[in-house]
Amino acid sequence: MSAVSLMFSFFIKIPVIPSLPFLRLEFSDCVIFLASGLFGIKSGILVLLVTQILRFLLLSTLGLVGLVVHLCAVVLVIVFGILKKIKKLNQKIFLILTGILISVLIKVPLNNFFIINFLGMQKETLNKILFPVIMFNVLKDSINCALAVILILFVTKNLKLCDGYGSEMET
Numbered sequence: 203m204s205a206v207s208l209m210f211s212f213f214i215k216i217p218v219i220p221s222l223p224f225l226r227l228e229f230s231d232c233v234i235f236l237a238s239g240l241f242g243i244k245s246g247i248l249v250l251l252v253t254q255i256l257r258f259l260l261l262s263t264l265g266l267v268g269l270v271v272h273l274c275a276v277v278l279v280i281v282f283g284i285l286k287k288i289k290k291l292n293q294k295i296f297l298i299l300t301g302i303l304i305s306v307l308i309k310v311p312l313n314n315f316f317i318i319n320f321l322g323m324q325k326e327t328l329n330k331i332l333f334p335v336i337m338f339n340v341l342k343d344s345i346n347c348a349l350a351v352i353l354i355l356f357v358t359k360n361l362k363l364c365d366g367y368g369s370e371m372e373t
Contacts (some may be wrong), residue, residue, distance in 0.1 A: 204252040205357035225338045231275050235282045236349035243283030250279050277305040302343045
């Protein structure tokens, strides 16, 4: 699954905001969330670590900064690992939305710290792009989470690999 995630981060990059070309939508996190949702938190964390270390070694343009920020996805990996244990749909949705919020709240200050201290961007410039960066991260995490949920529902319904996501959901 790490190889699939790495391929997604290498080949599928969609620029969202033309004036901020470093904000690209990619779907590598979706595969990581899928691993956690299907095989558990330990598997999800392992896929996350392997993917991000390989990404750091092979693809990174931001170096250690990118690695640390990408590892913030561990919040959502844990969320997807926990989802199997929750039966009610509204509780699952609440957990995913809370996970996205926590993930973004961790990523944005880390980004700011690294961008100012290691990449040398001025605080004034950073303040101008802060809102679009926050909204991009919410959008990216939301899309990856939604795709992961759809794939988990499909896999568990059709392939019977694990239970916890299928028709037993209550609203």
